[in-house]
Amino acid sequence: MIEDMKGEADMVTIKDVALRAGVNPSTVSRTLKDSSSISQTTKDKVRKAMKELGYVPNVAAQMLASGLTQSVGLVLPPLTSQERLSQPFFMEFITAINAAASKKSQTVSIATGESLEDLQHQVHLMHRQKRADGFIILYSEKEDPVKDYLLEHHLPFVVVGVAQDTSGAITYIDNDNRGMGRQAAEFLAEKGHQNILFVTDDLEGQVYSERYEGYSEAMAELNLPVYPSVVFDRHRAETLQDFMDRLTEKQATALVVIDDLSAVRIIQWLSFYQLRVPDDLSIISFNNSIYAKIIHPYLSSFDINIAELGRKSLEELLGLLEKPSKESKKILVPFHLKDRESVIRR
Amino acid sequence: MIEDMKGEADMVTIKDVALRAGVNPSTVSRTLKDSSSISQTTKDKVRKAMKELGYVPNVAAQMLASGLTQSVGLVLPPLTSQERLSQPFFMEFITAINAAASKKSQTVSIATGESLEDLQHQVHLMHRQKRADGFIILYSEKEDPVKDYLLEHHLPFVVVGVAQDTSGAITYIDNDNRGMGRQAAEFLAEKGHQNILFVTDDLEGQVYSERYEGYSEAMAELNLPVYPSVVFDRHRAETLQDFMDRLTEKQATALVVIDDLSAVRIIQWLSFYQLRVPDDLSIISFNNSIYAKIIHPYLSSFDINIAELGRKSLEELLGLLEKPSKESKKILVPFHLKDRESVIRR
DNA sequence: CTGAAAGCGCTAACAC
């Protein structure tokens, strides 16, 4: 598999290759970059020598000489709670981006911290120490020192999340949350549901807003009643009772729930009241995470295509690295509904 | 917060600092390493200049000159399933090790792959490209090309997981699985349980073996019946039925379950048979992950102290980096039982 | 199309 040739041929340099191929080091360097100004014959010769010697470029030297690190910084959101960290999203994204990066011979360095200030500091260091050429921010907040810092220093970056600030010439990669909201409503309507409630744990989230908007639009178009969102937040006891009240008041037969984890908790909660999903109440949720497959009924949930999200963000960032753009850009990654057991025809 | 002084003082080098402090670049370099052969006064002078200029060392240059990368490679296990990736353990470990590393001004590079061969290749690259001085392997398998590669090339590394190969002068950092198994049994016994079953989803796992051993030992010492493990694997339908049979046959009142996720699934399964936890059956499980707090009853579960696991592995690796050791070493990280609602007195 | 040569920013002997 890995060429190791005879024993410890450690630290083969460009010079060794040059010597063996009978060319100048600079020619080897150019071959490495597949420069168009090197003849095919020479390239072949050089590549052969590289292979024979098991040559691997020393990135430190490349960085120093070129000023490029060939690596991207991945900024995770502030890790407030264990719960946030436990969201499968992040690991999936990390592995996706890692895979994409290694295909482009880039590496990924991860910045984590407990606060936005922490993160800003990390990013500052990564930049100044030359550990990353550009950044991918894995969250989107209105007031974000990290974003400000990057903007101010003209460092290329993309944001994975809802576009907050379309003025700033920022590239956003996001799911089509509005589209999912629409489809959730349409899907349930098609199954004969009419009184459909939208449930979230937090009214502030941008992701929530977009999904709710999509739901409202679709409901209106279908001539079905559009209700305000109902909040289900296990940390606020009053919302739990209120949730039940709204359910009966509206005679809801289906719920659109902001994410799988909330859906699981809601199913639990409903069971205290002898309400069964999907028999008494259908539920559709978002993310198609492991939580969707943990509890019975398995959840019908929107797959948000994390791998594609990762691929696209890297692609966009690399694009920016090549030629910085002054334009704002918003990219939507397609989703698809994974229908399982939590929705039934009414 | 971050010193930026006047505008874009970008790329301040050691020379600029030297100039400003009126010393030689090498003196600056030594101050950076806090070398003992520089007088305190000069250090102060130099540090002042660094601060004023907002100097940040260029790691690429440091690497090239010193041959050290100041960064560690973190090797995740092959990502076979979404489920494996979704284990909160990995994210928690990543953040823990990141925090620990940044305190020691080290960075963490992550290697992921779909197979052990993939990973070996990644590790090879990381090494040859000089992206990591040493490695932390986040899994432990008997036949592991990654381990072999590292061993063969005399690269420092530590393994987080069960010691498989005590011959190889490898450092292992692990939880005290046997201790947890013991305590699980003792805890349940103390609560008046006698017929206690150990449940796992996989008889092959080393972690399982150790925990089961601990359980058996303790049970024997307590003069309680030691039963063979019972398998509950949702992918193998026959185990599910068998599981129920064993439960009634042994008249079990308590279960020790290999991890939180399995426990959640088991609770679900039991509810089909109108069996309630903890009223009909107490359950104690391992990992204290988010899954322990997702379902009612909240699970009594062993906290395996991931942060400490991360800290210790980094510490050990850095130790090896300073002076390679030819001795095998096994480090146990303490645990503690987080008692919640899934166990009651009988 | 290829070679020569000057660094990139820092470290590490070796002097003094």
Added chain:
DNA sequence: GTGTTAGCGCTTTCAG
């Protein structure tokens, strides 16, 4: 204690 001086391995003008 501090300065001098070679590089580390690679990129990149500039010649030819």
